[in-house]
Amino acid sequence: MIVWVTGANGFIGRHLVHELAGAGHAVHGVGHGALDAAESRRLGLQSWINGEIDAANLNALAAAHGLPAQIFHLAGGSSVGISIERPFEDFSRTVASTARLLEWLRGSAPNCAVIAASSAAVYGADHVGPIAESAIATPMSPYGKHKLMMEQLCGSYAQSFGIRCTIVRLFSVYGPNLRKQLLWDICSRLAAKEQVLTLGGTGNEIRDWTDVRDVARLLASVATPSSQAAFRVINGGSGRGTSVSDIAAGLIRQWGGNTVVRHSGVSRPGDPLSLLADDAVLRQIGFDWRIPLDRGLADYVAWFKGQAS
Amino acid sequence: MIVWVTGANGFIGRHLVHELAGAGHAVHGVGHGALDAAESRRLGLQSWINGEIDAANLNALAAAHGLPAQIFHLAGGSSVGISIERPFEDFSRTVASTARLLEWLRGSAPNCAVIAASSAAVYGADHVGPIAESAIATPMSPYGKHKLMMEQLCGSYAQSFGIRCTIVRLFSVYGPNLRKQLLWDICSRLAAKEQVLTLGGTGNEIRDWTDVRDVARLLASVATPSSQAAFRVINGGSGRGTSVSDIAAGLIRQWGGNTVVRHSGVSRPGDPLSLLADDAVLRQIGFDWRIPLDRGLADYVAWFKGQAS
Numbered sequence: 101m102i103v104w105v106t107g108a109n110g111f112i113g114r115h116l117v118h119e120l121a122g123a124g125h126a127v128h129g130v131g132h133g134a135l136d137a138a139e140s141r142r143l144g145l146q147s148w149i150n151g152e153i154d155a156a157n158l159n160a161l162a163a164a165h166g167l168p169a170q171i172f173h174l175a176g177g178s179s180v181g182i183s184i185e186r187p188f189e190d191f192s193r194t195v196a197s198t199a200r201l202l203e204w205l206r207g208s209a210p211n212c213a214v215i216a217a218s219s220a221a222v223y224g225a226d227h228v229g230p231i232a233e234s235a236i237a238t239p240m241s242p243y244g245k246h247k248l249m250m251e252q253l254c255g256s257y258a259q260s261f262g263i264r265c266t267i268v269r270l271f272s273v274y275g276p277n278l279r280k281q282l283l284w285d286i287c288s289r290l291a292a293k294e295q296v297l298t299l300g301g302t303g304n305e306i307r308d309w310t311d312v313r314d315v316a317r318l319l320a321s322v323a324t325p326s327s328q329a330a331f332r333v334i335n336g337g338s339g340r341g342t343s344v345s346d347i348a349a350g351l352i353r354q355w356g357g358n359t360v361v362r363h364s365g366v367s368r369p370g371d372p373l374s375l376l377a378d379d380a381v382l383r384q385i386g387f388d389w390r391i392p393l394d395r396g397l398a399d400y401v402a403w404f405k406g407q408a409s
Numbered sequence: 410m411i412v413w414v415t416g417a418n419g420f421i422g423r424h425l426v427h428e429l430a431g432a433g434h435a436v437h438g439v440g441h442g443a444l445d446a447a448e449s450r451r452l453g454l455q456s457w458i459n460g461e462i463d464a465a466n467l468n469a470l471a472a473a474h475g476l477p478a479q480i481f482h483l484a485g486g487s488s489v490g491i492s493i494e495r496p497f498e499d500f501s502r503t504v505a506s507t508a509r510l511l512e513w514l515r516g517s518a519p520n521c522a523v524i525a526a527s528s529a530a531v532y533g534a535d536h537v538g539p540i541a542e543s544a545i546a547t548p549m550s551p552y553g554k555h556k557l558m559m560e561q562l563c564g565s566y567a568q569s570f571g572i573r574c575t576i577v578r579l580f581s582v583y584g585p586n587l588r589k590q591l592l593w594d595i596c597s598r599l600a601a602k603e604q605v606l607t608l609g610g611t612g613n614e615i616r617d618w619t620d621v622r623d624v625a626r627l628l629a630s631v632a633t634p635s636s637q638a639a640f641r642v643i644n645g646g647s648g649r650g651t652s653v654s655d656i657a658a659g660l661i662r663q664w665g666g667n668t669v670v671r672h673s674g675v676s677r678p679g680d681p682l683s684l685l686a687d688d689a690v691l692r693q694i695g696f697d698w699r700i701p702l703d704r705g706l707a708d709y710v711a712w713f714k715g716q717a718s
Binding site: 184187188191192195196199200202203206240241242245246248249252253255256257259260261 | 496512
């Protein structure tokens with residue numbers, strides 16, 4: 101099957117391409133990143149266009165390799181902080197790119213299914229306990245607001261033009277190759293032999309941690325929906341919450357040593373106390389999370405030490 | 410005061426420019442339309458840029474005439490039907506233009522207040538009776554969905570960057586110069602001496618009709634908010650509902666003659682049975698609608714006959 105991945109050179113994109121190519125699909129990618137042909141092939145891509153998600157590039161891919169049966173749409177802003185520093189850039193990457201993609205599909209490949217990566221950031225900071233897909237979305241940051249607008253655009257093209265879209269709201273995705281956020285920060289400071297790690301917040305913040313290899317398998321598995329609904333939204337979370345202090349302790353245990361963790365008690369404005377998926381829909385689909393947190397953290401530490409050496 | 414109007418050459422824009430210039434403001438415009446200098450001045454514009462709402466054009470306006478204290482943002486898609494035929498065009502006009510405007514304001518004129526024209530189409534088709542601003546927004550068409558996204562972008566820039574935005578959700582605006590929609594259609598057919606007018610729908614559809622001259626005065630009056638809230642949404646409707654069959658009868662009465670109106674009974678998919686504003690917020694502000702429907706319809710018929718002759 102011909103499948104395309106936008107943002108294929110990103111953290112999740114690379115793992116997804118690996119998963120899809122491993123399943124025997126012909127995978128083509130478009131997005132930012134100066135990958136040469138050898139590197140593209142190594143990742144599992146049959147071809148790669150380094151550029152915008154726009155009609156010219158999508159036409160070029162189609163002309164060279166045929167129309168896709170599925171598009172995994174991972175291109176978009178990827179940082180709450182950068183979305184506050186440069187909101188228009190985040191808008192362009194997340195919303196405008198999706199509008200161009202959907203419009204191209206409407207005209208050129210209306211039977212292609214879209215699987216779009218959204219974020220738990222659409223839920224905002226006001227939820228307690230597991231959050232169902234039907235919960236009110238009150239995103240705090242431009243990043244979260246733009247992701248919600250991306251979902252709405254998909255919903256609009258699904259409702260008005262029958263484009264089939266599956267939205268997967270991803271939670272706290274971590275794993276090999278993630279070079280930012282909490283785990284990267286902690287490992288970097290462990291590598292620098294800090295004896296006392298002071299982290300922001302209280303340490304009691306709950307997140308739903310998922311290993312990127314499981315997430316890649318999840319995205320691939322929802323591409324062929326069992327139902328005929330043109331539009332659906334799925335929580336891509338495990339339903340298991342772990343506090344930041346437990347994550348830090350787990351990482352340090354895998355790392356070795358007896359580094360002490362302290363928390364500043366100062367939270368970033370708008371940082372949710374809890375972002376935990378209600379996983380009822382995923383359980384109904386029958387998806388199985390395979391990489392428990394302990395193993396995921398061990399793999400992350402092993403990758404970190406390996407890439408740093 | 411320096412004020413700018415985007416989409417100043419549109420139906421509502423022209424009336425708004427007239428209102429603002431009459432109040433003594435220095436009014437500048439940007440949007441589509443090949444207005445020459447004489448025509449611009451006649452409309453009340455001190456200057457006009459025929460082009461996109463983008464940083465280059467906004468910079469040019471600011472360099473030539475100084476920064477605005479208020480921007481009335483009326484540029485955007487203006488037709489449900491066209492939004493279904495060409496959804497990306499509607500997205501570009503409504504959402505992408507707003508993103509560019511807000512980003513420019515953030516960098517270049519953060520103290521400028523924005524007054525943005527939205528639409529009752531954001532409410533969708535499921536409401537009965539007066540609709541409050543807090544009602545759930547379930548827009549049906551790309552037009553309504555994009556208007557909602559425009560509102561969300563304004564809310565995002567208000568919340569994250571303190572840009573002051575007032576959203577006015579307009580209902581069924583009619584009046585001199587409106588050359589489309591129900592009133593135009595009926596008058597055109599009366600002018601063609603059709604003896605029996607067959608209209609779509611049941612005739613019982615309720616709309617909240619407002620004369621564009623009142624709407625222009627409303628937009629100008631909410632530009633200086635009494636409260637300090639960075640973001641607010643206001644229904645720009647009168648709170649009075651009138652059925653399509655009563656509008657048709659009123660128009661025919663003003664026109665003269667005894668044309669008969671029939672209704673096909675066939676409604677357009679997604680066409681709401683009722684779009685009526687809860688006007689509590691406007692009443693609290695103290696806004697007074699001055700042009701009753703009878704006078705508005707009489708003026709419309711007089712304008713129609715005058716422009717046609």
